Amino acid sequence: MKGKRWESRLLIATYVLCFAMFGSLYLLKEPYDTGAVVMAVIICLLFTYGYIIIRKFFPDGDKFIIMFTAVFAVIGIATLYRIDTSVAIKQVVWYTIGMTGFIALVVLLPDLKSFGKYKYFFMIMTLIFMGMATFIGQEKNGSKNWVALGPIGFQPSEFGKIFFCAYLASALKDYKKFKDLIQPAVIVMISLLFMVLQTDLGSALIFFGIAITMLYISTSKSKYVVICFLLLAVGAVISYKLFPHVRVRVNIWLNPWSDYDNKGYQLAQSLMAIATGGFLGSGIGLGYPELVPVQISDFIFSVIVEELGIIVGFGIIILYFLLFYRCMRAAIFVQDRFSQLLAVGYSTMIACQVLVIIGGVIGAIPLTGITLPIISYGGTSMLTAFFSLGIIQKISEDA
Amino acid sequence: MNDLSINIKKVLIIFLFLFLALISYFSYFVIVKGEEVANNPRNQRLAAKRNAVLRGTIYDRDGNALTKSIRVDRSTQKREYIGGLAFTHIIGYNSTKYGRTGLEETYDKELMAGSEFSFLDRFKDSHKLKNQVGNSIKLTINSQLQNLAYDQLRSTGKNGAIVAINPKNGEILALASNPSYDANNLEKDWQAITSDSNKPLINRALSGMYPPGSTFKVITTVSGLENLEGLDYKMFNDTGKLTFKGTNYTLKNYGGSATGKINLEKAFYKSVNTYFGNLAMELTNRKLKNTAEKFYFNQKIETEGFFINPSKFPEIASSDITNIAQSGIGQSEILATPMQMALVASTIANDGVMMKPKLVSEIISSEGETLKVIPDEPLGRVTSKEIADKITGYMRKVVTQGTGTAASVSGIEVCGKTGTADHARSITNEAAAHAWFIGFAPQDDPQIAIAIIVEEGGTGGTTAARIAKQIFQGAFK
């Protein structure tokens, strides 16, 4: 079948990407770094395996989601390997777990329509996860959004996002009149409040984005959207006046060098890294990722752009949009309203995440502590991303 | 179900716009702000990239090195200024903390050539890439003369500057400014340097603005000869002072003496103020200003690698006769840099053609290959050879029988003009006047034109002329 030939070409292109990046890393050190080649082989095997399972046993679903995640994984792990090999190894483990979860979801889940009725369960879980960090959380990187249970630490708001989307999908699927919006509105506001209290403004922005998108999709009424934006504006102004940490973020965004030695350092370094790299980058291994703080998660985009160039930065943004497009497409063709809203919710979640973090590190919007899906290091981040994509993949099967 | 699909498509389009906006901002940032951000002095990446290239050397005209760069480790190098304090203002310094000045600044790109690795450079031999040395620059400066000039200034114990140029090609042979400072010890001395009221950071030769005093009479003479037919034959009765209707002011000769009936030549070599005050009034401010501007007063002199502060000649209302008179003798609001006055001397020496002053003659690659030769360039014909010759004669008389005899050197025909310039503090008798000397030698085929100023040094004929003698002797040794 003709289509199959192009798909396998795409797969081969991804192999080439993987070996090109790891090949550069191989040649970087003296003597040559065979670990890089091993990594490349492992990753290629992993995503090939995942690809085969999905395509062979579930040929009706979307074929691009798994391929795009492979591209992101390759870019991410190669960059992490460049920064610190032990982190890269951990990321491979998370990638494996993520892929496994992805496949498990597609294989094991029954038709998602049946989950639509657990509205109250989702609501409670959302509130629990959103509030968890406020009550038993610790501060990490300026936001109080980390919870440690024994040896395992995680970001509860990430899981909260998953239940948030599920709750909104189940609450909005039966929308007929304004009264039906009151309960979800309350939950949304409580969630946003928790995020603001935890000073996790990036997540707050993402939740807002998800909520407003799902609102518009289910009600088709633009006036609700306008009202929400006005509320956002009001909320933003109030929080600016009320919370010093918001003022700090805005001031640093406008001029990171004004507080270079303290709060502005991160953004300033990110901008300088990107500017120094130029369009074609400094070259793999010729950049200075050690100068950029939080380089393995929040600022990984800056590290990539410094060494590989701004052109690659554009490419990554385009790829994320294509992923978003494929995810939304699944929502278009499916019949059941709950599944549609769920797919929209998770797709928007990923898209907003990308916009907020890339926007933040290039200085388009104030900086927040968000990760770049799949590329950034982080177990919670990976799992959330693959979970959402798995659900979307499953939904696309039914479409 | 389908209305949801339409909504979803709308949302897709909105997000498409958001992503495009992101890419647009990204492009804007890179294209508009990228270079500025990358060159931010706090960007250690650029410093590290630059440090991959060992900074090039600055040589004097005879190939003696005035700077030295030593590689300390993979990412740092040390810059030493081995020429001595005399060269500090010319060379400047290159410091991550205090910035870059002088030729270290204007020729930074050449000195660090190769550190702007282009994309294609990556394909070149990496071993060569790892041991890059920047280009070198060769100055027109003569080290012996430079050191002599600087030492002479220091021996006066006062602030001042000396400029020596070759009138035929504009090559700057010496450019000294006192006080100077040690560029090797910036960190240690910075507090002292910046709080010193004598302001050692200023290169007085290029930036110092002083009333030129009687040295300006050269220009007044040019203006007179050009505008007033037969001026050199007319006689003038010097009574020792000029009075002005409606004012209390009198313009006196130095020392109050009167020379009686004199011509232009005698007025010149005896530096008679009344003559030139009167001449300025006859010329009118407009004509004298015109001539001054031909000599590049009020203009920017385009030079490579250094900046000369434009000298100033004022526009004076025709009713303001005292100022017009004073402008003829180089007072009023006239301000000139030593470089400007050296160019005046060199123009007369060079038959009326002013040559563009240059400090750097060649740029040489680290392997000794000449990359660029800076050519001689005339700035223009300022006055005729005939007039230049006449004035050359007058200036010779200044040294043989006029106010500048202290500058005479046996065996060399020195030409000059002294100046004793009043300034704010000398008028109130708080300090002595500025001592000036401009001149060139030898008369028939000038090789060197100079300007010397000693701030608050007294009379030009003593302090400055004496130094001129030393300089000419040193130049022709």
Add this chain to the structure above:
Amino acid sequence: MAGDINMDYSDLIKPILGVLVIVIIYVIIFMALRIMYKDVKSGDKKKSLKKVYGLEVISVVEGSNLKNGNIVPINRVITLGRKEDNLVILNDPYASGYHAKIYPKNTEYFVEDLNSTNGTLLNDEYVEGRVPLEIGDEIQIGSTKFRVIG
């Protein structure tokens, strides 16, 4: 240093790999776009060439509003059951309120049992979840039978 002969091959390969990375990312983007475009184009074509299936009534219960030989075209979702908001209303006592649904998807047609009390039979086998339909299949709901025709 005149003529450095021992130039490492890695010196040439390194920058080439670097360029390759940049290029391949865009190759991937273009390939993906191309496939997507082709899909969209061929998807439309397929839809218009698709065969239209129908349900022929072959056996009814007494007093049913349906008659043998009635044909119901399946061009969208067909719901079958006793309740009146179904597309095909069955007066069959053994039929549930909302018994089953038949619908097209992509290039296929499916029958799906909606958790009915007595189940739906496809060629005398109980339907679990959704099952694809072929022309000639026989569907039985209660005592009412349909055949799939093309």
